Amino acid sequence: MNGTMKMSVLVDVKKAEIHEGRIPEIKSNEVLVQNKTCNICTADYQQWLGLRPQQHFNMAFGHENAGIVVEVGSEVKNIKVGEHVAFGVMGCGECEDCRKSFNANFCNYRTSSYALKDAEGYYGPKGASEYKVSVPRVLFKMREDLPSQEAGFLEPLATVVEGIQRLRVSPGEKVLVIGAGTMGILNAQVARLFGADVIISDPMEKKLKTATELGFKHIINPTGNDFEEKISEFTDGKGLDAIVIAVGVTSAYKQAFDVAPKGCRFLIFAASFPAPTWELDPNKVHYKLWEIIGTYGASSKSYQMAADFLNSGQINTKPLIDAVYDIEQIQEAFTAAAKPGSYRVALKITK
Numbered sequence: 001m002n003g004t005m006k007m008s009v010l011v012d013v014k015k016a017e018i019h020e021g022r023i024p025e026i027k028s029n030e031v032l033v034q035n036k037t038c039n040i041c042t043a044d045y046q047q048w049l050g051l052r053p054q055q056h057f058n059m060a061f062g063h064e065n066a067g068i069v070v071e072v073g074s075e076v077k078n079i080k081v082g083e084h085v086a087f088g089v090m091g092c093g094e095c096e097d098c099r100k101s102f103n104a105n106f107c108n109y110r111t112s113s114y115a116l117k118d119a120e121g122y123y124g125p126k127g128a129s130e131y132k133v134s135v136p137r138v139l140f141k142m143r144e145d146l147p148s149q150e151a152g153f154l155e156p157l158a159t160v161v162e163g164i165q166r167l168r169v170s171p172g173e174k175v176l177v178i179g180a181g182t183m184g185i186l187n188a189q190v191a192r193l194f195g196a197d198v199i200i201s202d203p204m205e206k207k208l209k210t211a212t213e214l215g216f217k218h219i220i221n222p223t224g225n226d227f228e229e230k231i232s233e234f235t236d237g238k239g240l241d242a243i244v245i246a247v248g249v250t251s252a253y254k255q256a257f258d259v260a261p262k263g264c265r266f267l268i269f270a271a272s273f274p275a276p277t278w279e280l281d282p283n284k285v286h287y288k289l290w291e292i293i294g295t296y297g298a299s300s301k302s303y304q305m306a307a308d309f310l311n312s313g314q315i316n317t318k319p320l321i322d323a324v325y326d327i328e329q330i331q332e333a334f335t336a337a338a339k340p341g342s343y344r345v346a347l348k349i350t351k
């Protein structure tokens with residue numbers, strides 16, 4: 001396909017622009033996708049805010065995108081023109097770490113597109129550009145009538161599915177999710193899908209309302225003085241089996257360690273810059289048999305599960321989309337996305 005396309009680019013702090021780029025050409029083993037929507041991730045708006053000096057300008061950002069296949073190379077077998085797809089972050093599939101089913105971050109050959117400059121001088125994965133060239137390995141088929149901004153949740157949801165599996169959540173367990181932002185709500189929904197009885201804690205009324213809308217009954221505002229009392233009430237005095245820390249603030253860690261009983265497992269889901277302070281007494285981990293579990297990224301299995309959960313409607317992302325902006329309103333979109341307490345803001349790339 002020849003011609004030019006619109007590219008969404010972060011050019012400087014608090015400055016996002018639409019640039020004109022060339023539509024990429026595909027090789028025989030590649031696929032061209034026309035992006036419909038790209039959701040603005042924390043990594044994107046934090047760069048816009050100037051909080052991620054490790055990410056360079058000009059950044060053709062966007063990795064929470066979904067679209068329609070418009071061209072396939074002659075060697076491509078499993079994907080056809082017209083199919084709806086979302087993108088995963090995958091490794092090479094050939095190195096030892098990929099074969100052990102680790103996520104892309106452990107691949108011996110992968111360099112993040114955030115760190116690679118292309119021939120035109122742009123960094124970034126280009127998920128918020130009109131067209132994106134890709135290999136079939138990273139594409140996941142999405143239901144045709146699923147709105148593209150919901151299909152765009154594939155990547156964040158896959159990281160949550162990975163985390164909840166690493167936490168070994170099993171039916172009947174009492175799981176506390178601290179933080180009801182986008183990732184907290186996804187963690188709560190996936191933990192519930194795995195059979196857990198979920199408790200959600202967040203100081204913002206807007207977020208507690210979302211949790212209620214999604215059918216969660218055990219909800220705590222931690223600014224009250226009854227945090228531990230509520231935990232006791234919701235667990236019938238038995239205490240928690242696991243805690244997901246889905247917000248990168250120091251107080252969340254303190255709260256988690258204060259309320260955790262013996263045998264508790266912790267999932268450290270959130271990252272934040274600068275990093276939160278972590279005051280953990282190793283003797284407590286030792287005597288209380290605590291398990292501290294990290295998670296980041298997702299394996300291909302978790303990606304496929306996340307695609308299935310979105311396609312089946314078992315995970316509901318509708319309440320997690322605050323607004324949809326046209327690509328031309330990119331500055332307004334970033335302003336809205338960076339507002340404290342906001343859920344995802346979607347950029348409509350093509351009609």
Ligand SMILES: [Zn+2]
Nearest residue numbers: 041042064156
């Ligand atoms: Zn993301």
Ligand SMILES: [Zn+2]
Nearest residue numbers: 092095098107
């Ligand atoms: Zn690899």
